[in-house]
Amino acid sequence: MNLLNLIKTYRYFLLIILFDLVITIFHPDTGLTIFKYTAGNFAEMLAIIPPIFLLLGLLDVWVPRETIIRYLGEGSGLKGIVLSIVLGAAAAGPLYGAFPVAAVMAKKGTKYSNIIIFLCSWSTLKIPMFLFEMSALGVKFALTRWLVNVPGILAIAYIIDRLIGAEDKAEFYRRQTANP
Amino acid sequence: MFTIFLYLLALGGLVISFAKDPQKTRVALMKGWKAFTNILPDFAVVLALIGIMLTYLSPHTIAALVGKNSGFPGMLASSIVGSVTLIPGFVAFPLAKSLLDRGAGIMQMAVFISTLMMVGVVTAPLENRYFGKKETILRNSLSYIFSFIVAIIIGMVVGA
Known part of the structure:
Protein backbone atom coordinates (compact mmCIF):
# COMPACT_ATOMS: atom_id res chain seq x y z
CA MET A 1 0.00 0.00 0.00
CA VAL A 61 9.45 29.65 12.94
CA TRP A 62 11.41 32.73 14.01
CA VAL A 63 10.35 35.65 11.82
CA PRO A 64 6.94 36.96 12.87
CA ARG A 65 4.34 37.51 10.19
CA GLU A 66 4.02 41.15 11.27
CA THR A 67 7.65 41.83 10.38
CA ILE A 68 7.29 40.49 6.85
CA ILE A 69 4.00 42.33 6.38
CA ARG A 70 5.62 45.58 7.49
CA TYR A 71 8.50 45.25 5.04
CA LEU A 72 6.90 43.42 2.11
CA GLY A 73 3.15 43.35 2.66
CA GLU A 74 0.28 45.53 1.49
CA GLY A 75 1.22 49.14 2.14
CA SER A 76 4.96 48.43 2.13
CA GLY A 77 5.07 50.68 -0.92
CA LEU A 78 8.35 51.61 -2.56
CA LYS A 79 10.34 50.09 0.32
CA GLY A 80 8.72 46.71 -0.35
CA ILE A 81 9.40 46.92 -4.08
CA VAL A 82 13.07 47.80 -3.59
CA LEU A 83 13.50 45.10 -0.97
CA SER A 84 11.92 42.50 -3.27
CA ILE A 85 14.34 43.43 -6.05
CA VAL A 86 17.33 43.34 -3.68
CA LEU A 87 16.33 39.97 -2.21
CA GLY A 88 15.97 38.44 -5.67
CA ALA A 89 19.17 39.98 -7.01
CA ALA A 90 21.21 38.87 -4.01
CA ALA A 91 20.32 35.26 -4.70
CA ALA A 92 22.17 32.74 -6.78
CA GLY A 93 21.31 29.40 -8.19
CA PRO A 94 18.64 28.27 -10.61
CA LEU A 95 15.14 29.72 -10.66
CA TYR A 96 13.66 26.60 -9.08
CA GLY A 97 15.32 27.67 -5.83
CA ALA A 98 13.17 30.82 -5.83
CA PHE A 99 9.82 29.01 -5.78
CA PRO A 100 9.97 27.62 -2.22
CA VAL A 101 11.35 30.94 -0.96
CA ALA A 102 8.45 32.79 -2.62
CA ALA A 103 6.04 30.32 -1.05
CA VAL A 104 7.23 31.12 2.48
CA MET A 105 7.21 34.85 1.67
CA ALA A 106 3.57 34.46 0.62
CA LYS A 107 2.74 32.49 3.73
CA LYS A 108 4.15 35.31 5.84
CA GLY A 109 2.03 37.95 4.15
CA THR A 110 4.15 39.35 1.32
CA LYS A 111 2.14 41.33 -1.20
CA TYR A 112 1.42 39.45 -4.44
CA SER A 113 3.12 41.93 -6.76
CA ASN A 114 6.23 41.88 -4.56
CA ILE A 115 6.39 38.10 -4.82
CA ILE A 116 6.36 38.36 -8.61
CA ILE A 117 9.01 41.10 -8.52
CA PHE A 118 11.16 38.87 -6.31
CA LEU A 119 10.69 35.93 -8.69
CA CYS A 120 11.58 37.94 -11.80
CA SER A 121 14.59 39.53 -10.07
CA TRP A 122 15.88 36.12 -9.07
CA SER A 123 15.49 34.90 -12.63
CA THR A 124 17.43 37.65 -14.32
CA LEU A 125 19.03 40.22 -11.99
CA LYS A 126 21.28 37.95 -9.92
CA ILE A 127 24.41 39.89 -9.01
CA PRO A 128 26.86 36.95 -9.16
CA MET A 129 25.59 36.20 -12.68
CA PHE A 130 25.78 39.88 -13.58
CA LEU A 131 29.48 39.98 -12.70
CA PHE A 132 30.08 36.91 -14.81
CA GLU A 133 28.05 38.31 -17.68
CA MET A 134 30.09 41.51 -17.57
CA SER A 135 33.37 39.66 -17.92
CA ALA A 136 32.08 37.44 -20.73
CA LEU A 137 29.93 39.78 -22.80
CA GLY A 138 31.17 43.21 -21.80
CA VAL A 139 30.08 45.95 -19.42
CA LYS A 140 27.82 47.62 -21.98
CA PHE A 141 25.88 44.45 -22.72
CA ALA A 142 25.42 43.36 -19.10
CA LEU A 143 24.67 46.82 -17.74
CA THR A 144 22.13 47.63 -20.46
CA ARG A 145 20.37 44.32 -19.89
CA TRP A 146 20.29 44.87 -16.12
CA LEU A 147 19.03 48.44 -16.35
CA VAL A 148 16.33 47.61 -18.90
CA ASN A 149 15.28 44.64 -16.81
CA VAL A 150 14.41 46.64 -13.70
CA PRO A 151 11.53 48.64 -15.22
CA GLY A 152 10.61 45.60 -17.30
CA ILE A 153 10.21 43.47 -14.19
CA LEU A 154 8.08 46.14 -12.53
CA ALA A 155 5.86 46.28 -15.62
CA ILE A 156 5.55 42.47 -15.78
CA ALA A 157 4.70 42.28 -12.08
CA TYR A 158 2.12 45.05 -12.46
CA ILE A 159 0.43 43.32 -15.40
CA ILE A 160 0.38 39.92 -13.68
CA ASP A 161 -0.91 41.51 -10.48
CA ARG A 162 -3.71 43.13 -12.46
CA LEU A 163 -4.62 40.09 -14.56
CA ILE A 164 -4.69 37.53 -11.75
CA GLY A 165 -8.07 37.81 -10.13
CA ALA A 166 -8.70 38.21 -6.41
CA GLU A 167 -10.06 34.68 -6.30
CA ASP A 168 -6.92 33.14 -7.80
CA LYS A 169 -4.74 35.18 -5.45
CA ALA A 170 -6.74 34.07 -2.43
CA GLU A 171 -6.39 30.48 -3.61
CA PHE A 172 -2.62 30.97 -3.97
CA TYR A 173 -2.27 32.35 -0.43
CA ARG A 174 -4.57 29.68 0.96
CA ARG A 175 -2.43 26.96 -0.61
CA GLN A 176 0.80 28.34 0.88
CA THR A 177 -0.73 28.66 4.31
CA ALA A 178 -2.17 25.16 4.13
CA ASN A 179 1.33 23.78 3.56
CA PRO A 180 3.20 22.91 6.73
CA MET B 1 31.27 29.65 -3.37
CA PHE B 2 27.70 30.77 -2.89
CA THR B 3 26.72 27.27 -1.81
CA ILE B 4 29.34 27.34 0.95
CA PHE B 5 27.99 30.69 2.11
CA LEU B 6 24.47 29.28 2.09
CA TYR B 7 25.53 26.28 4.16
CA LEU B 8 27.37 28.46 6.66
CA LEU B 9 24.31 30.67 6.97
CA ALA B 10 21.96 27.72 7.42
CA LEU B 11 24.18 25.89 9.90
CA GLY B 12 24.89 29.10 11.84
CA GLY B 13 21.18 29.80 11.98
CA LEU B 14 20.51 26.27 13.11
CA VAL B 15 23.04 26.48 15.95
CA ILE B 16 21.75 29.84 17.18
CA SER B 17 18.17 28.67 16.90
CA PHE B 18 18.93 25.49 18.82
CA ALA B 19 20.70 27.40 21.57
CA LYS B 20 17.73 29.72 21.92
CA ASP B 21 14.93 27.21 21.71
CA PRO B 22 15.45 23.50 20.91
CA GLN B 23 11.72 22.84 20.66
CA LYS B 24 11.16 25.61 18.11
CA THR B 25 14.19 24.40 16.18
CA ARG B 26 12.71 20.93 15.98
CA VAL B 27 9.54 22.43 14.52
CA ALA B 28 11.61 24.43 12.02
CA LEU B 29 13.47 21.32 10.89
CA MET B 30 10.24 19.42 10.51
CA LYS B 31 8.68 22.25 8.51
CA GLY B 32 11.70 22.45 6.22
CA TRP B 33 11.69 18.70 5.70
CA LYS B 34 7.93 18.61 5.05
CA ALA B 35 8.17 21.46 2.53
CA PHE B 36 10.98 19.60 0.78
CA THR B 37 9.28 16.20 0.59
CA ASN B 38 6.04 17.86 -0.52
CA ILE B 39 7.69 19.35 -3.58
CA LEU B 40 10.17 16.55 -4.30
CA PRO B 41 7.90 14.66 -6.75
CA ASP B 42 7.59 17.77 -8.94
CA PHE B 43 11.26 18.54 -8.47
CA ALA B 44 12.18 15.04 -9.65
CA VAL B 45 10.10 15.53 -12.81
CA VAL B 46 11.81 18.82 -13.63
CA LEU B 47 15.31 17.45 -13.00
CA ALA B 48 14.59 14.42 -15.20
CA LEU B 49 13.25 16.72 -17.93
CA ILE B 50 16.39 18.85 -17.71
CA GLY B 51 18.44 15.66 -18.11
CA ILE B 52 16.70 14.93 -21.42
CA MET B 53 16.89 18.56 -22.52
CA LEU B 54 20.64 18.77 -21.84
CA THR B 55 21.25 15.61 -23.85
CA TYR B 56 19.41 16.76 -26.94
CA LEU B 57 20.36 20.41 -26.61
CA SER B 58 24.03 20.27 -25.74
CA PRO B 59 26.04 23.51 -25.98
CA HIS B 60 27.24 22.19 -29.32
CA THR B 61 23.68 21.76 -30.64
CA ILE B 62 22.62 25.11 -29.21
CA ALA B 63 25.52 26.75 -31.03
CA ALA B 64 24.29 25.20 -34.27
CA LEU B 65 20.72 26.42 -33.69
CA VAL B 66 21.44 29.86 -32.30
CA GLY B 67 23.16 32.59 -34.18
CA LYS B 68 23.11 30.86 -37.54
CA ASN B 69 20.24 32.92 -38.88
CA SER B 70 20.11 36.66 -38.79
CA GLY B 71 17.30 39.16 -38.54
CA PHE B 72 13.96 38.36 -37.01
CA PRO B 73 13.94 34.62 -37.91
CA GLY B 74 17.28 34.34 -36.11
CA MET B 75 15.87 36.07 -33.04
CA LEU B 76 12.84 33.81 -33.10
CA ALA B 77 15.01 30.68 -33.27
CA SER B 78 17.30 31.94 -30.49
CA SER B 79 14.37 32.85 -28.27
CA ILE B 80 12.82 29.40 -28.63
CA VAL B 81 16.10 27.68 -27.82
CA GLY B 82 16.61 30.04 -24.87
CA SER B 83 13.13 29.31 -23.55
CA VAL B 84 13.38 25.54 -23.54
CA THR B 85 16.97 25.25 -22.40
CA LEU B 86 18.14 25.59 -18.86
CA ILE B 87 21.87 25.94 -18.72
CA PRO B 88 23.81 27.77 -16.03
CA GLY B 89 25.16 31.24 -16.77
CA PHE B 90 28.77 30.13 -16.57
CA VAL B 91 28.10 27.94 -19.62
CA ALA B 92 25.72 30.32 -21.41
CA PHE B 93 27.77 33.52 -21.31
CA PRO B 94 30.99 32.10 -22.77
CA LEU B 95 28.87 30.25 -25.35
CA ALA B 96 27.20 33.49 -26.40
CA LYS B 97 30.58 35.20 -26.46
CA SER B 98 32.13 32.59 -28.74
CA LEU B 99 29.11 32.77 -31.05
CA LEU B 100 29.41 36.56 -31.18
CA ASP B 101 33.08 36.17 -32.08
CA ARG B 102 32.05 33.85 -34.88
CA GLY B 103 29.74 36.46 -36.32
CA ALA B 104 26.38 35.92 -34.60
CA GLY B 105 24.21 39.00 -34.20
CA ILE B 106 24.09 40.92 -30.92
CA MET B 107 20.27 40.98 -30.82
CA GLN B 108 20.07 37.24 -31.41
CA MET B 109 22.46 36.62 -28.51
CA ALA B 110 20.66 39.11 -26.26
CA VAL B 111 17.28 37.47 -26.81
CA PHE B 112 18.88 34.07 -26.22
CA ILE B 113 20.42 35.14 -22.89
CA SER B 114 17.26 36.92 -21.77
CA THR B 115 14.86 34.07 -22.54
CA LEU B 116 17.32 31.60 -21.09
CA MET B 117 17.16 33.38 -17.75
CA MET B 118 13.56 34.54 -17.62
CA VAL B 119 11.55 31.92 -19.49
CA GLY B 120 11.48 28.41 -18.10
CA VAL B 121 9.54 25.84 -20.08
CA VAL B 122 11.02 22.83 -18.30
CA THR B 123 10.54 24.38 -14.87
CA ALA B 124 6.91 25.24 -15.67
CA PRO B 125 5.52 22.13 -13.88
CA LEU B 126 7.23 23.28 -10.70
CA GLU B 127 6.13 26.91 -11.07
CA ASN B 128 2.60 25.70 -11.74
CA ARG B 129 2.66 23.67 -8.53
CA TYR B 130 3.57 26.75 -6.47
CA PHE B 131 1.87 29.57 -8.36
CA GLY B 132 -0.86 28.00 -10.43
CA LYS B 133 -1.42 27.82 -14.16
CA LYS B 134 -2.39 31.46 -14.77
CA GLU B 135 0.70 32.95 -13.15
CA THR B 136 2.99 30.43 -14.87
CA ILE B 137 1.60 31.19 -18.32
CA LEU B 138 1.50 34.95 -17.74
CA ARG B 139 4.98 35.30 -16.26
CA ASN B 140 6.61 33.16 -18.92
CA SER B 141 4.83 34.69 -21.90
CA LEU B 142 5.31 38.26 -20.68
CA SER B 143 9.00 37.52 -20.04
CA TYR B 144 9.23 36.05 -23.53
CA ILE B 145 7.81 39.18 -25.15
CA PHE B 146 9.91 41.41 -22.90
CA SER B 147 13.08 39.57 -23.97
CA PHE B 148 12.60 40.92 -27.49
CA ILE B 149 12.35 44.47 -26.16
CA VAL B 150 15.54 43.92 -24.15
CA ALA B 151 17.29 42.52 -27.22
CA ILE B 152 16.29 45.45 -29.42
CA ILE B 153 17.53 47.97 -26.84
CA ILE B 154 20.79 46.07 -26.37
CA GLY B 155 21.14 45.99 -30.14
CA MET B 156 20.79 49.78 -30.24
CA VAL B 157 23.16 50.44 -27.33
CA VAL B 158 25.86 47.84 -27.94
CA GLY B 159 25.55 47.52 -31.70
CA ALA B 160 25.86 51.24 -32.27
Whole structure:
Protein backbone atom coordinates (compact mmCIF):
# COMPACT_ATOMS: atom_id res chain seq x y z
CA MET A 1 0.00 0.00 0.00
CA ASN A 2 2.77 2.35 1.00
CA LEU A 3 4.76 1.45 -2.11
CA LEU A 4 1.68 1.99 -4.23
CA ASN A 5 1.32 5.50 -2.81
CA LEU A 6 4.96 6.17 -3.50
CA ILE A 7 4.57 5.03 -7.11
CA LYS A 8 1.48 7.19 -7.49
CA THR A 9 3.23 10.25 -6.07
CA TYR A 10 6.19 9.82 -8.37
CA ARG A 11 4.26 8.59 -11.42
CA TYR A 12 5.35 11.37 -13.77
CA PHE A 13 8.95 11.02 -12.73
CA LEU A 14 8.77 7.25 -13.20
CA LEU A 15 7.23 7.73 -16.64
CA ILE A 16 10.15 9.90 -17.70
CA ILE A 17 12.64 7.35 -16.34
CA LEU A 18 10.78 4.67 -18.30
CA PHE A 19 11.10 6.84 -21.41
CA ASP A 20 14.83 7.22 -20.68
CA LEU A 21 15.16 3.43 -20.35
CA VAL A 22 13.44 2.86 -23.68
CA ILE A 23 15.87 5.30 -25.29
CA THR A 24 18.78 3.52 -23.63
CA ILE A 25 17.66 0.23 -25.20
CA PHE A 26 17.58 1.69 -28.70
CA HIS A 27 20.33 4.30 -28.37
CA PRO A 28 22.60 3.26 -25.49
CA ASP A 29 24.90 6.26 -25.84
CA THR A 30 22.12 8.83 -25.80
CA GLY A 31 20.33 7.04 -22.97
CA LEU A 32 23.42 6.91 -20.80
CA THR A 33 24.04 10.60 -21.42
CA ILE A 34 20.49 11.35 -20.26
CA PHE A 35 21.05 9.35 -17.08
CA LYS A 36 24.39 11.02 -16.52
CA TYR A 37 22.83 14.49 -16.80
CA THR A 38 19.81 13.53 -14.69
CA ALA A 39 22.08 12.21 -11.93
CA GLY A 40 24.15 15.38 -12.19
CA ASN A 41 21.00 17.51 -11.83
CA PHE A 42 20.00 15.62 -8.71
CA ALA A 43 23.48 16.05 -7.28
CA GLU A 44 23.33 19.81 -7.96
CA MET A 45 19.85 20.09 -6.47
CA LEU A 46 20.84 18.11 -3.38
CA ALA A 47 23.82 20.40 -2.91
CA ILE A 48 21.88 23.66 -2.95
CA ILE A 49 18.39 22.78 -1.74
CA PRO A 50 18.95 21.48 1.84
CA PRO A 51 20.27 24.79 3.23
CA ILE A 52 17.46 26.67 1.46
CA PHE A 53 14.76 24.55 3.07
CA LEU A 54 16.59 24.62 6.40
CA LEU A 55 16.68 28.43 6.28
CA LEU A 56 13.04 28.53 5.21
CA GLY A 57 12.07 26.36 8.17
CA LEU A 58 13.96 28.65 10.54
CA LEU A 59 12.47 31.74 8.90
CA ASP A 60 9.01 30.27 9.22
CA VAL A 61 9.45 29.65 12.94
CA TRP A 62 11.41 32.73 14.01
CA VAL A 63 10.35 35.65 11.82
CA PRO A 64 6.94 36.96 12.87
CA ARG A 65 4.34 37.51 10.19
CA GLU A 66 4.02 41.15 11.27
CA THR A 67 7.65 41.83 10.38
CA ILE A 68 7.29 40.49 6.85
CA ILE A 69 4.00 42.33 6.38
CA ARG A 70 5.62 45.58 7.49
CA TYR A 71 8.50 45.25 5.04
CA LEU A 72 6.90 43.42 2.11
CA GLY A 73 3.15 43.35 2.66
CA GLU A 74 0.28 45.53 1.49
CA GLY A 75 1.22 49.14 2.14
CA SER A 76 4.96 48.43 2.13
CA GLY A 77 5.07 50.68 -0.92
CA LEU A 78 8.35 51.61 -2.56
CA LYS A 79 10.34 50.09 0.32
CA GLY A 80 8.72 46.71 -0.35
CA ILE A 81 9.40 46.92 -4.08
CA VAL A 82 13.07 47.80 -3.59
CA LEU A 83 13.50 45.10 -0.97
CA SER A 84 11.92 42.50 -3.27
CA ILE A 85 14.34 43.43 -6.05
CA VAL A 86 17.33 43.34 -3.68
CA LEU A 87 16.33 39.97 -2.21
CA GLY A 88 15.97 38.44 -5.67
CA ALA A 89 19.17 39.98 -7.01
CA ALA A 90 21.21 38.87 -4.01
CA ALA A 91 20.32 35.26 -4.70
CA ALA A 92 22.17 32.74 -6.78
CA GLY A 93 21.31 29.40 -8.19
CA PRO A 94 18.64 28.27 -10.61
CA LEU A 95 15.14 29.72 -10.66
CA TYR A 96 13.66 26.60 -9.08
CA GLY A 97 15.32 27.67 -5.83
CA ALA A 98 13.17 30.82 -5.83
CA PHE A 99 9.82 29.01 -5.78
CA PRO A 100 9.97 27.62 -2.22
CA VAL A 101 11.35 30.94 -0.96
CA ALA A 102 8.45 32.79 -2.62
CA ALA A 103 6.04 30.32 -1.05
CA VAL A 104 7.23 31.12 2.48
CA MET A 105 7.21 34.85 1.67
CA ALA A 106 3.57 34.46 0.62
CA LYS A 107 2.74 32.49 3.73
CA LYS A 108 4.15 35.31 5.84
CA GLY A 109 2.03 37.95 4.15
CA THR A 110 4.15 39.35 1.32
CA LYS A 111 2.14 41.33 -1.20
CA TYR A 112 1.42 39.45 -4.44
CA SER A 113 3.12 41.93 -6.76
CA ASN A 114 6.23 41.88 -4.56
CA ILE A 115 6.39 38.10 -4.82
CA ILE A 116 6.36 38.36 -8.61
CA ILE A 117 9.01 41.10 -8.52
CA PHE A 118 11.16 38.87 -6.31
CA LEU A 119 10.69 35.93 -8.69
CA CYS A 120 11.58 37.94 -11.80
CA SER A 121 14.59 39.53 -10.07
CA TRP A 122 15.88 36.12 -9.07
CA SER A 123 15.49 34.90 -12.63
CA THR A 124 17.43 37.65 -14.32
CA LEU A 125 19.03 40.22 -11.99
CA LYS A 126 21.28 37.95 -9.92
CA ILE A 127 24.41 39.89 -9.01
CA PRO A 128 26.86 36.95 -9.16
CA MET A 129 25.59 36.20 -12.68
CA PHE A 130 25.78 39.88 -13.58
CA LEU A 131 29.48 39.98 -12.70
CA PHE A 132 30.08 36.91 -14.81
CA GLU A 133 28.05 38.31 -17.68
CA MET A 134 30.09 41.51 -17.57
CA SER A 135 33.37 39.66 -17.92
CA ALA A 136 32.08 37.44 -20.73
CA LEU A 137 29.93 39.78 -22.80
CA GLY A 138 31.17 43.21 -21.80
CA VAL A 139 30.08 45.95 -19.42
CA LYS A 140 27.82 47.62 -21.98
CA PHE A 141 25.88 44.45 -22.72
CA ALA A 142 25.42 43.36 -19.10
CA LEU A 143 24.67 46.82 -17.74
CA THR A 144 22.13 47.63 -20.46
CA ARG A 145 20.37 44.32 -19.89
CA TRP A 146 20.29 44.87 -16.12
CA LEU A 147 19.03 48.44 -16.35
CA VAL A 148 16.33 47.61 -18.90
CA ASN A 149 15.28 44.64 -16.81
CA VAL A 150 14.41 46.64 -13.70
CA PRO A 151 11.53 48.64 -15.22
CA GLY A 152 10.61 45.60 -17.30
CA ILE A 153 10.21 43.47 -14.19
CA LEU A 154 8.08 46.14 -12.53
CA ALA A 155 5.86 46.28 -15.62
CA ILE A 156 5.55 42.47 -15.78
CA ALA A 157 4.70 42.28 -12.08
CA TYR A 158 2.12 45.05 -12.46
CA ILE A 159 0.43 43.32 -15.40
CA ILE A 160 0.38 39.92 -13.68
CA ASP A 161 -0.91 41.51 -10.48
CA ARG A 162 -3.71 43.13 -12.46
CA LEU A 163 -4.62 40.09 -14.56
CA ILE A 164 -4.69 37.53 -11.75
CA GLY A 165 -8.07 37.81 -10.13
CA ALA A 166 -8.70 38.21 -6.41
CA GLU A 167 -10.06 34.68 -6.30
CA ASP A 168 -6.92 33.14 -7.80
CA LYS A 169 -4.74 35.18 -5.45
CA ALA A 170 -6.74 34.07 -2.43
CA GLU A 171 -6.39 30.48 -3.61
CA PHE A 172 -2.62 30.97 -3.97
CA TYR A 173 -2.27 32.35 -0.43
CA ARG A 174 -4.57 29.68 0.96
CA ARG A 175 -2.43 26.96 -0.61
CA GLN A 176 0.80 28.34 0.88
CA THR A 177 -0.73 28.66 4.31
CA ALA A 178 -2.17 25.16 4.13
CA ASN A 179 1.33 23.78 3.56
CA PRO A 180 3.20 22.91 6.73
CA MET B 1 31.27 29.65 -3.37
CA PHE B 2 27.70 30.77 -2.89
CA THR B 3 26.72 27.27 -1.81
CA ILE B 4 29.34 27.34 0.95
CA PHE B 5 27.99 30.69 2.11
CA LEU B 6 24.47 29.28 2.09
CA TYR B 7 25.53 26.28 4.16
CA LEU B 8 27.37 28.46 6.66
CA LEU B 9 24.31 30.67 6.97
CA ALA B 10 21.96 27.72 7.42
CA LEU B 11 24.18 25.89 9.90
CA GLY B 12 24.89 29.10 11.84
CA GLY B 13 21.18 29.80 11.98
CA LEU B 14 20.51 26.27 13.11
CA VAL B 15 23.04 26.48 15.95
CA ILE B 16 21.75 29.84 17.18
CA SER B 17 18.17 28.67 16.90
CA PHE B 18 18.93 25.49 18.82
CA ALA B 19 20.70 27.40 21.57
CA LYS B 20 17.73 29.72 21.92
CA ASP B 21 14.93 27.21 21.71
CA PRO B 22 15.45 23.50 20.91
CA GLN B 23 11.72 22.84 20.66
CA LYS B 24 11.16 25.61 18.11
CA THR B 25 14.19 24.40 16.18
CA ARG B 26 12.71 20.93 15.98
CA VAL B 27 9.54 22.43 14.52
CA ALA B 28 11.61 24.43 12.02
CA LEU B 29 13.47 21.32 10.89
CA MET B 30 10.24 19.42 10.51
CA LYS B 31 8.68 22.25 8.51
CA GLY B 32 11.70 22.45 6.22
CA TRP B 33 11.69 18.70 5.70
CA LYS B 34 7.93 18.61 5.05
CA ALA B 35 8.17 21.46 2.53
CA PHE B 36 10.98 19.60 0.78
CA THR B 37 9.28 16.20 0.59
CA ASN B 38 6.04 17.86 -0.52
CA ILE B 39 7.69 19.35 -3.58
CA LEU B 40 10.17 16.55 -4.30
CA PRO B 41 7.90 14.66 -6.75
CA ASP B 42 7.59 17.77 -8.94
CA PHE B 43 11.26 18.54 -8.47
CA ALA B 44 12.18 15.04 -9.65
CA VAL B 45 10.10 15.53 -12.81
CA VAL B 46 11.81 18.82 -13.63
CA LEU B 47 15.31 17.45 -13.00
CA ALA B 48 14.59 14.42 -15.20
CA LEU B 49 13.25 16.72 -17.93
CA ILE B 50 16.39 18.85 -17.71
CA GLY B 51 18.44 15.66 -18.11
CA ILE B 52 16.70 14.93 -21.42
CA MET B 53 16.89 18.56 -22.52
CA LEU B 54 20.64 18.77 -21.84
CA THR B 55 21.25 15.61 -23.85
CA TYR B 56 19.41 16.76 -26.94
CA LEU B 57 20.36 20.41 -26.61
CA SER B 58 24.03 20.27 -25.74
CA PRO B 59 26.04 23.51 -25.98
CA HIS B 60 27.24 22.19 -29.32
CA THR B 61 23.68 21.76 -30.64
CA ILE B 62 22.62 25.11 -29.21
CA ALA B 63 25.52 26.75 -31.03
CA ALA B 64 24.29 25.20 -34.27
CA LEU B 65 20.72 26.42 -33.69
CA VAL B 66 21.44 29.86 -32.30
CA GLY B 67 23.16 32.59 -34.18
CA LYS B 68 23.11 30.86 -37.54
CA ASN B 69 20.24 32.92 -38.88
CA SER B 70 20.11 36.66 -38.79
CA GLY B 71 17.30 39.16 -38.54
CA PHE B 72 13.96 38.36 -37.01
CA PRO B 73 13.94 34.62 -37.91
CA GLY B 74 17.28 34.34 -36.11
CA MET B 75 15.87 36.07 -33.04
CA LEU B 76 12.84 33.81 -33.10
CA ALA B 77 15.01 30.68 -33.27
CA SER B 78 17.30 31.94 -30.49
CA SER B 79 14.37 32.85 -28.27
CA ILE B 80 12.82 29.40 -28.63
CA VAL B 81 16.10 27.68 -27.82
CA GLY B 82 16.61 30.04 -24.87
CA SER B 83 13.13 29.31 -23.55
CA VAL B 84 13.38 25.54 -23.54
CA THR B 85 16.97 25.25 -22.40
CA LEU B 86 18.14 25.59 -18.86
CA ILE B 87 21.87 25.94 -18.72
CA PRO B 88 23.81 27.77 -16.03
CA GLY B 89 25.16 31.24 -16.77
CA PHE B 90 28.77 30.13 -16.57
CA VAL B 91 28.10 27.94 -19.62
CA ALA B 92 25.72 30.32 -21.41
CA PHE B 93 27.77 33.52 -21.31
CA PRO B 94 30.99 32.10 -22.77
CA LEU B 95 28.87 30.25 -25.35
CA ALA B 96 27.20 33.49 -26.40
CA LYS B 97 30.58 35.20 -26.46
CA SER B 98 32.13 32.59 -28.74
CA LEU B 99 29.11 32.77 -31.05
CA LEU B 100 29.41 36.56 -31.18
CA ASP B 101 33.08 36.17 -32.08
CA ARG B 102 32.05 33.85 -34.88
CA GLY B 103 29.74 36.46 -36.32
CA ALA B 104 26.38 35.92 -34.60
CA GLY B 105 24.21 39.00 -34.20
CA ILE B 106 24.09 40.92 -30.92
CA MET B 107 20.27 40.98 -30.82
CA GLN B 108 20.07 37.24 -31.41
CA MET B 109 22.46 36.62 -28.51
CA ALA B 110 20.66 39.11 -26.26
CA VAL B 111 17.28 37.47 -26.81
CA PHE B 112 18.88 34.07 -26.22
CA ILE B 113 20.42 35.14 -22.89
CA SER B 114 17.26 36.92 -21.77
CA THR B 115 14.86 34.07 -22.54
CA LEU B 116 17.32 31.60 -21.09
CA MET B 117 17.16 33.38 -17.75
CA MET B 118 13.56 34.54 -17.62
CA VAL B 119 11.55 31.92 -19.49
CA GLY B 120 11.48 28.41 -18.10
CA VAL B 121 9.54 25.84 -20.08
CA VAL B 122 11.02 22.83 -18.30
CA THR B 123 10.54 24.38 -14.87
CA ALA B 124 6.91 25.24 -15.67
CA PRO B 125 5.52 22.13 -13.88
CA LEU B 126 7.23 23.28 -10.70
CA GLU B 127 6.13 26.91 -11.07
CA ASN B 128 2.60 25.70 -11.74
CA ARG B 129 2.66 23.67 -8.53
CA TYR B 130 3.57 26.75 -6.47
CA PHE B 131 1.87 29.57 -8.36
CA GLY B 132 -0.86 28.00 -10.43
CA LYS B 133 -1.42 27.82 -14.16
CA LYS B 134 -2.39 31.46 -14.77
CA GLU B 135 0.70 32.95 -13.15
CA THR B 136 2.99 30.43 -14.87
CA ILE B 137 1.60 31.19 -18.32
CA LEU B 138 1.50 34.95 -17.74
CA ARG B 139 4.98 35.30 -16.26
CA ASN B 140 6.61 33.16 -18.92
CA SER B 141 4.83 34.69 -21.90
CA LEU B 142 5.31 38.26 -20.68
CA SER B 143 9.00 37.52 -20.04
CA TYR B 144 9.23 36.05 -23.53
CA ILE B 145 7.81 39.18 -25.15
CA PHE B 146 9.91 41.41 -22.90
CA SER B 147 13.08 39.57 -23.97
CA PHE B 148 12.60 40.92 -27.49
CA ILE B 149 12.35 44.47 -26.16
CA VAL B 150 15.54 43.92 -24.15
CA ALA B 151 17.29 42.52 -27.22
CA ILE B 152 16.29 45.45 -29.42
CA ILE B 153 17.53 47.97 -26.84
CA ILE B 154 20.79 46.07 -26.37
CA GLY B 155 21.14 45.99 -30.14
CA MET B 156 20.79 49.78 -30.24
CA VAL B 157 23.16 50.44 -27.33
CA VAL B 158 25.86 47.84 -27.94
CA GLY B 159 25.55 47.52 -31.70
CA ALA B 160 25.86 51.24 -32.27
